[in-house]
Amino acid sequence: MIATCHQLAVLPGSRDLDLDLDSLDSSAAPRYSGPAIDVKLFAALRGWRYEEATFAKPARVLHAASHTELELLRRCEFEHALQRMSVVTRDAATSTLSIVSKGSVEAISAVCEPDSLPKDVLDVAKDYARNGCYVLALAQRALPPGTDASALTALSRAQLESRLRFAGLLLLRNELKEDSRAAILALKRGRIRPLMVTGDNIFTAFYIARACAMLAPTAPCWVGDLEHGGAVVFRSLTDHAKALPLDDRVALSAALSLGAEFGVTSAAYERLRERAEQGEGALQHFLTERVRIFARMKPLQVPSVPPVPHPLSPLMCCPRKSKWWRT
Numbered sequence: 001m002i003a004t005c006h007q008l009a010v011l012p013g014s015r016d017l018d019l020d021l022d023s024l025d026s027s028a029a030p031r032y033s034g035p036a037i038d039v040k041l042f043a044a045l046r047g048w049r050y051e052e053a054t055f056a057k058p059a060r061v062l063h064a065a066s067h068t069e070l071e072l073l074r075r076c077e078f079e080h081a082l083q084r085m086s087v088v089t090r091d092a093a094t095s096t097l098s099i100v101s102k103g104s105v106e107a108i109s110a111v112c113e114p115d116s117l118p119k120d121v122l123d124v125a126k127d128y129a130r131n132g133c134y135v136l137a138l139a140q141r142a143l144p145p146g147t148d149a150s151a152l153t154a155l156s157r158a159q160l161e162s163r164l165r166f167a168g169l170l171l172l173r174n175e176l177k178e179d180s181r182a183a184i185l186a187l188k189r190g191r192i193r194p195l196m197v198t199g200d201n202i203f204t205a206f207y208i209a210r211a212c213a214m215l216a217p218t219a220p221c222w223v224g225d226l227e228h229g230g231a232v233v234f235r236s237l238t239d240h241a242k243a244l245p246l247d248d249r250v251a252l253s254a255a256l257s258l259g260a261e262f263g264v265t266s267a268a269y270e271r272l273r274e275r276a277e278q279g280e281g282a283l284q285h286f287l288t289e290r291v292r293i294f295a296r297m298k299p300l301q302v303p304s305v306p307p308v309p310h311p312l313s314p315l316m317c318c319p320r321k322s323k324w325w326r327t
Contacts, residue, residue: 001138001167003048003061004070004089005100006038007077010052035078037134037172060092069093073149076157080199080298083107086161088152097143097152099160104201104296105169108137116166125169129203130237132211134172139164180212188213195292197305202263202295206237209261209293220260224291226267234262246286256290263293266301273304 011031032039032050042050047066053059059072069092078085084103090096101108105125109117116139118124125135141164152160184194194214198205202223209215221237222244236242244255264272269287276284288306297305 001100001102001140002041002170003045003063004072005085005087005102005138006034006042006050007075007085008032008034008038008042008050010050041172067093073097074152074160076160078103082161083296084111084161086157088149088160090149096145097147097149099141099143099164101139101161101164102136102170105135105137108139108164108166111161112139112164112166116164118166121166121169125201126203128169128171129201130207132173132204132207134174134200134204136170136172138167138170140167141165176208176212184213195294195305196263197294197297197302199297200295202265202293203237205293205295206263209263215261215292216259218259220255220258222255222260222262224262224264224268224272226265226271230271232264232268232271246283261293262286262291263295264291266294266296266298269294269297269301269305 009032011033032042042048048061048063050061051059053072057071059075060069061072062069071090071092072087073090074088076086082103084101084107086099086101089098089100091098101111105122109121121137125137128135187194196205196209196214202225206215206221206223210217215221222234223237224232224234227233232246234244234246236244244251246252264287269291272283272287276287294301294305
Protein backbone atom coordinates (compact mmCIF):
# COMPACT_ATOMS: atom_id res chain seq x y z
CA MET A 1 0.00 0.00 0.00
CA ILE A 2 2.79 2.41 0.90
CA ALA A 3 4.55 1.66 -2.38
CA THR A 4 1.59 2.93 -4.41
CA CYS A 5 -0.05 5.67 -2.33
CA HIS A 6 2.33 8.60 -2.74
CA GLN A 7 2.92 11.79 -4.73
CA LEU A 8 6.41 11.09 -6.06
CA ALA A 9 8.02 12.35 -9.22
CA VAL A 10 11.30 11.12 -10.71
CA LEU A 11 13.97 13.80 -10.75
CA PRO A 12 15.60 14.50 -14.12
CA GLY A 13 18.98 12.84 -14.59
CA SER A 14 18.21 9.80 -12.41
CA ARG A 15 19.66 6.42 -13.32
CA ASP A 16 17.89 4.22 -15.87
CA LEU A 17 14.77 2.93 -14.10
CA ASP A 18 14.89 -0.39 -15.94
CA LEU A 19 17.89 -1.43 -13.85
CA ASP A 20 17.36 -3.76 -10.90
CA LEU A 21 17.80 -1.48 -7.90
CA ASP A 22 18.65 -4.40 -5.60
CA SER A 23 21.91 -4.78 -7.53
CA LEU A 24 22.84 -1.11 -7.20
CA ASP A 25 24.24 0.89 -4.32
CA SER A 26 22.05 3.59 -2.79
CA SER A 27 23.85 6.39 -4.63
CA ALA A 28 22.75 4.89 -7.96
CA ALA A 29 19.06 4.57 -7.04
CA PRO A 30 16.55 6.85 -8.76
CA ARG A 31 16.05 10.10 -6.93
CA TYR A 32 12.51 11.22 -6.26
CA SER A 33 10.91 14.54 -5.42
CA GLY A 34 7.64 15.07 -3.61
CA PRO A 35 6.39 15.46 -0.04
CA ALA A 36 9.22 14.62 2.35
CA ILE A 37 7.21 11.91 4.08
CA ASP A 38 6.47 10.17 0.74
CA VAL A 39 10.11 10.32 -0.33
CA LYS A 40 11.34 8.86 2.96
CA LEU A 41 8.67 6.15 3.16
CA PHE A 42 9.35 4.98 -0.37
CA ALA A 43 13.10 5.02 0.23
CA ALA A 44 12.56 2.72 3.22
CA LEU A 45 10.93 0.06 1.01
CA ARG A 46 13.57 -2.38 -0.13
CA GLY A 47 13.60 -3.30 -3.80
CA TRP A 48 10.75 -1.09 -5.01
CA ARG A 49 11.07 1.45 -7.79
CA TYR A 50 8.67 3.95 -9.29
CA GLU A 51 8.25 4.78 -12.96
CA GLU A 52 6.31 7.77 -14.18
CA ALA A 53 3.65 7.53 -16.86
CA THR A 54 4.55 7.68 -20.53
CA PHE A 55 2.42 7.87 -23.66
CA ALA A 56 2.58 4.08 -23.87
CA LYS A 57 1.93 3.06 -20.27
CA PRO A 58 0.62 4.38 -16.95
CA ALA A 59 2.79 5.14 -13.95
CA ARG A 60 3.75 2.01 -12.06
CA VAL A 61 5.72 0.60 -9.14
CA LEU A 62 7.77 -2.56 -9.50
CA HIS A 63 9.42 -5.03 -7.16
CA ALA A 64 11.94 -7.17 -9.01
CA ALA A 65 12.42 -9.88 -6.37
CA SER A 66 8.71 -10.74 -6.19
CA HIS A 67 7.99 -9.92 -9.85
CA THR A 68 5.27 -7.51 -8.72
CA GLU A 69 4.06 -4.74 -10.99
CA LEU A 70 1.29 -2.38 -9.91
CA GLU A 71 0.00 0.23 -12.33
CA LEU A 72 -1.20 3.57 -10.98
CA LEU A 73 -4.24 4.47 -13.06
CA ARG A 74 -5.43 7.52 -11.14
CA ARG A 75 -4.09 9.62 -8.31
CA CYS A 76 -6.15 11.92 -6.10
CA GLU A 77 -3.60 14.30 -4.64
CA PHE A 78 -3.41 15.08 -0.95
CA GLU A 79 -5.72 17.95 -0.02
CA HIS A 80 -5.44 19.79 3.28
CA ALA A 81 -9.19 20.18 3.45
CA LEU A 82 -9.69 16.40 3.12
CA GLN A 83 -6.54 15.32 5.00
CA ARG A 84 -6.01 12.31 2.71
CA MET A 85 -4.89 11.13 -0.73
CA SER A 86 -5.79 8.08 -2.81
CA VAL A 87 -4.71 6.07 -5.83
CA VAL A 88 -6.38 3.54 -8.12
CA THR A 89 -4.08 0.58 -8.79
CA ARG A 90 -4.15 -2.37 -11.17
CA ASP A 91 -2.13 -5.54 -10.65
CA ALA A 92 -0.45 -6.19 -14.00
CA ALA A 93 -0.53 -9.96 -13.43
CA THR A 94 -4.15 -10.39 -12.33
CA SER A 95 -5.78 -7.14 -13.58
CA THR A 96 -7.23 -6.68 -10.09
CA LEU A 97 -8.28 -3.08 -9.47
CA SER A 98 -8.01 -1.52 -6.01
CA ILE A 99 -8.39 1.85 -4.35
CA VAL A 100 -5.76 2.69 -1.75
CA SER A 101 -5.98 5.68 0.56
CA LYS A 102 -3.87 7.17 3.34
CA GLY A 103 -4.29 10.21 5.55
CA SER A 104 -5.17 11.36 9.01
CA VAL A 105 -6.99 8.84 11.19
CA GLU A 106 -10.09 11.03 11.34
CA ALA A 107 -10.22 11.53 7.57
CA ILE A 108 -9.69 7.87 6.72
CA SER A 109 -12.17 6.69 9.35
CA ALA A 110 -14.81 8.95 7.79
CA VAL A 111 -14.68 7.06 4.46
CA CYS A 112 -14.38 3.51 5.83
CA GLU A 113 -17.11 0.94 6.32
CA PRO A 114 -18.00 1.09 10.04
CA ASP A 115 -17.62 -2.66 10.52
CA SER A 116 -13.99 -2.47 9.38
CA LEU A 117 -13.01 0.10 12.02
CA PRO A 118 -11.71 -0.96 15.43
CA LYS A 119 -13.95 0.65 18.03
CA ASP A 120 -11.05 2.32 19.79
CA VAL A 121 -9.06 3.41 16.73
CA LEU A 122 -9.34 7.14 17.48
CA ASP A 123 -8.32 6.68 21.11
CA VAL A 124 -5.40 4.45 20.12
CA ALA A 125 -4.23 7.01 17.57
CA LYS A 126 -4.43 9.79 20.17
CA ASP A 127 -2.34 7.75 22.60
CA TYR A 128 0.35 7.26 19.95
CA ALA A 129 0.25 10.99 19.12
CA ARG A 130 0.59 11.93 22.80
CA ASN A 131 3.83 9.94 22.79
CA GLY A 132 5.26 11.81 19.84
CA CYS A 133 4.24 9.58 16.93
CA TYR A 134 3.08 10.94 13.61
CA VAL A 135 0.09 8.70 12.86
CA LEU A 136 -1.27 7.88 9.41
CA ALA A 137 -4.20 5.62 8.65
CA LEU A 138 -4.41 3.28 5.64
CA ALA A 139 -7.47 1.89 3.88
CA GLN A 140 -8.33 0.11 0.65
CA ARG A 141 -11.13 -1.37 -1.40
CA ALA A 142 -10.82 -4.10 -4.04
CA LEU A 143 -13.11 -3.43 -7.00
CA PRO A 144 -15.27 -6.23 -8.41
CA PRO A 145 -13.71 -8.43 -11.13
CA GLY A 146 -14.54 -7.14 -14.59
CA THR A 147 -14.68 -3.47 -13.52
CA ASP A 148 -13.92 -1.26 -16.51
CA ALA A 149 -10.79 0.70 -15.60
CA SER A 150 -11.62 3.48 -18.06
CA ALA A 151 -14.91 4.12 -16.28
CA LEU A 152 -13.06 5.03 -13.09
CA THR A 153 -11.92 8.33 -14.58
CA ALA A 154 -15.54 9.49 -14.73
CA LEU A 155 -16.14 8.88 -11.03
CA SER A 156 -15.90 11.76 -8.61
CA ARG A 157 -13.29 11.70 -5.89
CA ALA A 158 -16.04 11.25 -3.30
CA GLN A 159 -17.26 8.15 -5.13
CA LEU A 160 -13.78 6.67 -5.24
CA GLU A 161 -13.03 7.44 -1.60
CA SER A 162 -16.05 5.65 -0.18
CA ARG A 163 -16.84 2.27 1.36
CA LEU A 164 -13.16 1.64 2.06
CA ARG A 165 -11.92 -1.05 4.42
CA PHE A 166 -9.67 0.08 7.23
CA ALA A 167 -6.23 -1.52 6.90
CA GLY A 168 -4.24 -0.20 9.86
CA LEU A 169 -2.12 2.59 11.30
CA LEU A 170 1.31 3.68 10.17
CA LEU A 171 3.49 5.15 12.93
CA LEU A 172 6.40 7.46 12.26
CA ARG A 173 8.63 9.40 14.59
CA ASN A 174 10.73 12.47 13.86
CA GLU A 175 13.40 13.38 16.36
CA LEU A 176 14.40 16.93 17.22
CA LYS A 177 17.81 18.19 16.21
CA GLU A 178 20.30 18.43 19.04
CA ASP A 179 20.21 22.24 19.09
CA SER A 180 16.43 22.70 18.97
CA ARG A 181 15.92 22.96 22.70
CA ALA A 182 18.79 25.44 23.12
CA ALA A 183 17.48 27.58 20.25
CA ILE A 184 13.99 27.81 21.74
CA LEU A 185 15.36 28.67 25.18
CA ALA A 186 17.54 31.40 23.68
CA LEU A 187 14.54 32.92 21.93
CA LYS A 188 12.52 32.86 25.13
CA ARG A 189 15.35 34.61 26.97
CA GLY A 190 15.13 37.27 24.27
CA ARG A 191 11.46 37.79 25.18
CA ILE A 192 10.24 36.20 21.95
CA ARG A 193 7.14 34.10 22.50
CA PRO A 194 7.36 30.95 20.35
CA LEU A 195 4.21 29.62 18.75
CA MET A 196 3.75 26.35 16.94
CA VAL A 197 1.70 26.28 13.74
CA THR A 198 1.45 22.81 12.25
CA GLY A 199 -0.68 20.56 10.11
CA ASP A 200 -0.02 17.69 12.48
CA ASN A 201 -2.24 16.19 15.17
CA ILE A 202 -2.57 18.47 18.18
CA PHE A 203 -1.41 15.75 20.58
CA THR A 204 1.82 15.29 18.63
CA ALA A 205 2.25 19.06 18.65
CA PHE A 206 2.03 19.20 22.45
CA TYR A 207 4.59 16.40 22.73
CA ILE A 208 7.07 18.25 20.51
CA ALA A 209 6.40 21.59 22.23
CA ARG A 210 7.42 20.06 25.52
CA ALA A 211 10.41 18.25 24.06
CA CYS A 212 11.87 21.49 22.65
CA ALA A 213 11.14 23.51 25.83
CA MET A 214 8.43 25.63 24.25
CA LEU A 215 6.23 24.46 27.14
CA ALA A 216 7.28 23.92 30.74
CA PRO A 217 7.39 20.19 31.57
CA THR A 218 4.82 20.51 34.37
CA ALA A 219 2.50 23.06 32.75
CA PRO A 220 -1.16 21.96 32.65
CA CYS A 221 -2.16 21.70 28.98
CA TRP A 222 -5.61 22.24 27.49
CA VAL A 223 -6.71 21.09 24.04
CA GLY A 224 -9.41 23.14 22.30
CA ASP A 225 -11.52 21.44 19.65
CA LEU A 226 -14.89 21.87 17.99
CA GLU A 227 -17.33 19.36 19.42
CA HIS A 228 -20.85 18.25 18.53
CA GLY A 229 -23.19 21.22 18.46
CA GLY A 230 -20.50 23.58 17.22
CA ALA A 231 -19.11 24.57 20.61
CA VAL A 232 -15.39 24.95 21.29
CA VAL A 233 -14.47 22.87 24.33
CA PHE A 234 -11.08 22.82 26.05
CA ARG A 235 -10.18 19.49 27.61
CA SER A 236 -7.20 18.44 29.66
CA LEU A 237 -4.39 16.86 27.65
CA THR A 238 -4.07 14.12 30.26
CA ASP A 239 -7.72 13.72 31.28
CA HIS A 240 -10.20 14.02 28.42
CA ALA A 241 -13.18 14.04 30.80
CA LYS A 242 -11.93 17.25 32.43
CA ALA A 243 -13.21 20.36 30.63
CA LEU A 244 -12.41 24.05 31.09
CA PRO A 245 -15.20 26.48 30.11
CA LEU A 246 -13.70 29.65 28.62
CA ASP A 247 -16.70 31.64 29.79
CA ASP A 248 -15.94 30.72 33.40
CA ARG A 249 -13.59 33.55 34.35
CA VAL A 250 -12.84 32.06 37.78
CA ALA A 251 -11.86 28.65 36.38
CA LEU A 252 -9.81 30.26 33.59
CA SER A 253 -7.97 32.52 36.03
CA ALA A 254 -7.22 29.53 38.25
CA ALA A 255 -5.79 27.62 35.28
CA LEU A 256 -3.66 30.56 34.20
CA SER A 257 -2.31 30.98 37.71
CA LEU A 258 -0.97 27.42 37.41
CA GLY A 259 0.84 28.25 34.19
CA ALA A 260 -1.68 26.59 31.88
CA GLU A 261 -0.86 26.32 28.19
CA PHE A 262 -3.47 26.16 25.42
CA GLY A 263 -3.63 24.67 21.96
CA VAL A 264 -6.40 24.69 19.36
CA THR A 265 -7.29 22.69 16.29
CA SER A 266 -7.98 24.54 13.03
CA ALA A 267 -11.73 24.10 13.49
CA ALA A 268 -11.63 25.52 17.02
CA TYR A 269 -9.40 28.36 15.89
CA GLU A 270 -11.81 29.39 13.13
CA ARG A 271 -14.78 29.37 15.49
CA LEU A 272 -12.97 31.40 18.17
CA ARG A 273 -11.69 33.86 15.59
CA GLU A 274 -15.23 34.35 14.23
CA ARG A 275 -16.49 35.10 17.72
CA ALA A 276 -13.61 37.50 18.34
CA GLU A 277 -14.34 39.37 15.10
CA GLN A 278 -17.96 39.67 16.17
CA GLY A 279 -16.92 41.73 19.16
CA GLU A 280 -15.87 39.31 21.88
CA GLY A 281 -12.71 41.17 22.81
CA ALA A 282 -11.78 38.72 25.56
CA LEU A 283 -11.50 35.92 22.99
CA GLN A 284 -9.28 38.03 20.77
CA HIS A 285 -6.97 38.61 23.72
CA PHE A 286 -7.07 34.89 24.59
CA LEU A 287 -6.09 33.81 21.06
CA THR A 288 -3.25 36.31 20.93
CA GLU A 289 -1.86 36.08 24.43
CA ARG A 290 -2.68 32.56 25.63
CA VAL A 291 -2.87 30.07 22.77
CA ARG A 292 0.53 28.57 22.05
CA ILE A 293 -0.23 25.72 19.62
CA PHE A 294 -2.28 25.84 16.43
CA ALA A 295 -2.70 22.32 15.02
CA ARG A 296 -4.19 20.74 11.88
CA MET A 297 -3.84 24.16 10.30
CA LYS A 298 -4.37 24.64 6.57
CA PRO A 299 -1.93 26.76 4.52
CA LEU A 300 -4.43 29.60 4.04
CA GLN A 301 -4.97 29.85 7.80
CA VAL A 302 -1.31 30.35 8.68
CA PRO A 303 -1.06 34.08 7.73
CA SER A 304 -3.82 34.90 10.23
CA VAL A 305 -1.78 33.59 13.19
CA PRO A 306 -1.48 35.43 15.53
CA PRO A 307 -4.87 37.07 14.83
CA VAL A 308 -3.78 40.57 15.96
CA PRO A 309 -0.36 42.24 16.37
CA HIS A 310 1.51 41.15 19.48
CA PRO A 311 3.82 43.55 21.36
CA LEU A 312 6.52 40.87 21.42
CA SER A 313 7.06 39.39 17.99
CA PRO A 314 6.10 35.71 18.12
CA LEU A 315 8.15 33.02 16.47
CA MET A 316 5.96 30.62 14.54
CA CYS A 317 7.38 27.23 13.64
CA CYS A 318 5.87 24.39 11.65
CA PRO A 319 7.43 21.25 13.19
CA ARG A 320 7.95 19.19 10.06
CA LYS A 321 9.22 22.13 7.98
CA SER A 322 11.14 24.14 10.57
CA LYS A 323 14.92 24.10 10.67
CA TRP A 324 14.54 22.83 14.24
CA TRP A 325 12.81 19.67 13.16
CA ARG A 326 14.69 16.72 11.73
CA THR A 327 12.96 14.98 8.84
